[in-house]
Amino acid sequence: MDYLSASAAVAADLILDFDPEVYGIVLTSLKVSVSATVAASLIGVPLALSIALNNFWGKAFIRLLLNTLMALPTVVVGLFVYALIGRAGVLGELGLLFTPAGIILGETLLALPIITNLTLVAVETLDPRFFKTCRLLGGSTARTARAALFEARLGILAALVAGFGRVVAEVGVAMILGGNIKGFTRTMTTAIALETSKGEFALGLALGALLLLVALGVNGALFAIRRRA
Amino acid sequence: MIASVYQLRGVSYTYEGSDKPALDIGELSIRGGEVTVFTGPNGSGKSTLLSLLALDIAPATGDLLFFGERPISARHRSRIGILDQHPYLFDISVRANVEWGLKARKLMDDMDERVGKALSDLGLSSYSERRARKLSGGEMQRVALARTLVLNPDILLLDEPTAHVDASSRERIERIVKEWVAREGGTAIVTTHDVALAQRLGGSAYRLQEGKVSASGVDNVFMGHFVMGEGGVFDTGHIKINVAGKRQGKAVTLRAEEVILSTHHLESSVRNNLEGTITDVSLGDGGLLLVTVDCGERIVASITTSGWADLGVSVGERVHVSFKASALRVVE
Numbered sequence: 001m002d003y004l005s006a007s008a009a010v011a012a013d014l015i016l017d018f019d020p021e022v023y024g025i026v027l028t029s030l031k032v033s034v035s036a037t038v039a040a041s042l043i044g045v046p047l048a049l050s051i052a053l054n055n056f057w058g059k060a061f062i063r064l065l066l067n068t069l070m071a072l073p074t075v076v077v078g079l080f081v082y083a084l085i086g087r088a089g090v091l092g093e094l095g096l097l098f099t100p101a102g103i104i105l106g107e108t109l110l111a112l113p114i115i116t117n118l119t120l121v122a123v124e125t126l127d128p129r130f131f132k133t134c135r136l137l138g139g140s141t142a143r144t145a146r147a148a149l150f151e152a153r154l155g156i157l158a159a160l161v162a163g164f165g166r167v168v169a170e171v172g173v174a175m176i177l178g179g180n181i182k183g184f185t186r187t188m189t190t191a192i193a194l195e196t197s198k199g200e201f202a203l204g205l206a207l208g209a210l211l212l213l214v215a216l217g218v219n220g221a222l223f224a225i226r227r228r229a
Numbered sequence: 230m231i232a233s234v235y236q237l238r239g240v241s242y243t244y245e246g247s248d249k250p251a252l253d254i255g256e257l258s259i260r261g262g263e264v265t266v267f268t269g270p271n272g273s274g275k276s277t278l279l280s281l282l283a284l285d286i287a288p289a290t291g292d293l294l295f296f297g298e299r300p301i302s303a304r305h306r307s308r309i310g311i312l313d314q315h316p317y318l319f320d321i322s323v324r325a326n327v328e329w330g331l332k333a334r335k336l337m338d339d340m341d342e343r344v345g346k347a348l349s350d351l352g353l354s355s356y357s358e359r360r361a362r363k364l365s366g367g368e369m370q371r372v373a374l375a376r377t378l379v380l381n382p383d384i385l386l387l388d389e390p391t392a393h394v395d396a397s398s399r400e401r402i403e404r405i406v407k408e409w410v411a412r413e414g415g416t417a418i419v420t421t422h423d424v425a426l427a428q429r430l431g432g433s434a435y436r437l438q439e440g441k442v443s444a445s446g447v448d449n450v451f452m453g454h455f456v457m458g459e460g461g462v463f464d465t466g467h468i469k470i471n472v473a474g475k476r477q478g479k480a481v482t483l484r485a486e487e488v489i490l491s492t493h494h495l496e497s498s499v500r501n502n503l504e505g506t507i508t509d510v511s512l513g514d515g516g517l518l519l520v521t522v523d524c525g526e527r528i529v530a531s532i533t534t535s536g537w538a539d540l541g542v543s544v545g546e547r548v549h550v551s552f553k554a555s556a557l558r559v560v561e
Contacts, residue, residue: 129317136283136311137330137376147329151320 010202036107048119069113074172098179106173111163122155239291264432274440275420310382314389316373367398467525478559487556488530
């Protein structure tokens with residue numbers, strides 16, 4: 001117990017003294033997580049809108065698939081992307097393995113089903129009168145999609161936050177594709193795993209606290225936006 | 230004026246899982262350039278009829294001709310404007326809501342002018358930059374009407390347009406609809422349970438009952454209140470009417486065929502006896518004449534041509550008007 005409280009005290013010092021190693025890791029984590037969330041949003045939101053606003057054969061299956069992929073284990077994604085960008089992989093020549101770009105690619109795939117599915121739900125659960133009104137006013141699918149993006153903005157924002165929460169807190173993809181290289185691909189979660197395995201709790205605790213702070217900040221911002229709306 | 234905007238022949242519509250048609254119309258023709266009102270209680274088929282006229286659903290049986298044409302396409306639908314009982318407004322400004330349809334249809338040449346006029350007509354100029362969802366029910370209804378009228382539809386379908394709005398919005402909506410019909414030669418089709426609204430809007434009136442349409446709705450609607458302490462006396466502000474039964478409501482209705490005309494005071498048990506001047510005689514359904522008598526309130530009586538001949542009176546002459554207290558129906 002003494003050991004734990006002593007570690008907590010050291011962790012507090014690391015945070016309050018703005019330890020360059022700690023904040024360097026936080027910055028790397030934020031960079032890859034935000035990039036992956038943005039990339040997944042740029043693909044997932046338009047994809048969800050096109051699924052929601054069009055009727056086609058196999059739509060129900062796509063919904064089922066998206067729901068299933070939301071529970072995709074991070075190590076499975078890591079393994080799959082490793083096979084793609086590893087030396088022997090199809091994209092091996094790009095040299096993405098053990099780089100932040102490699103983690104971003106893996107985390108994008110991880111966030112994509114979450115953002116797509118939750119955006120799809122947000123749009124499909126809009127007031128049915130919304131779709132009728134757009135149709136009566138002569139709105140094309142593209143124009144209806146733009147309006148839906150705005151009308152369902154809170155639900156979509158929540159989808160983005162959920163996607164970000166998933167990638168910032170995951171360890172499998174970052175570990176397998178990033179390699180936990182100090183000062184380069186070491187993220188908050190891979191650093192915590194490493195430090196814990198070494199029995200060094202202080203740095204792990206400091207990073208854990210900062211990870212929670214990031215989550216609190218993002219969710220607090222969402223909460224504030226909801227209240228304003 | 231276009232003779233017939235809609236022609237329905239043998240049209241029926243049955244919802245899935247139901248064995249009884251929600252709508253079953255033998256023959257119905259809706260004239261252009263005027264207001265047509267369908268009155269009826271909840272579940273009488275008003276919404277189904279409106280969906281059919283909006284070309285949203287196709288009849289299960291029979292023919293529906295729109296401007297004499299069939300089949301129905303998006304081109305036809307663009308001629309129709311719809312005002313719902315609970316319209317959906319986008320969560321943007323009032324002006325942006327009114328502009329939405331114009332932008333969607335790429336009608337942006339004189340957009341500012343058209344939008345400005347629509348907002349002004351509906352008394353919304355000072356609200357133009359406010360968020361539409363923050364307005365009251367009546368104001369929101371007016372925004373929806375402005376958004377519909379700015380598209381210059383040929384047909385305006387209104388579903389209980391004033392059911393949930395304040396008195397001033399109601400008056401403005403009714404006035405705008407009537408003006409639009411008179412000025413633009415448009416066709417307004419209204420469904421409502423409010424017989425008083427039907428009376429105020431004028432035009433052709435039909436009654437819907439269990440999916441069937443019958444010609445001529447209620448002919449006389451009197452607005453007013455029941456007099457406290459005088460059981461069953463309804464005061465319109467101009468005349469007092471004896472009403473049997475229910476004694477709470479803001480309007481009473483009286484069908485034209487329940488009104489008896491005579492040249493002298495009738496000695497009978499009929500409790501409502503009035504006297505007035507004949508102001509109009511017109512041909513009604515089934516060869517009957519509709520005689521309007523001004524007794525302080527205008528009262529329409531339905532009478533056969535031979536009955537009219539026997540009376541031996543004409544427009545401008547005095548006549549006695551009688552009807553039973555039990556002939557009046559109270560509207561909540």
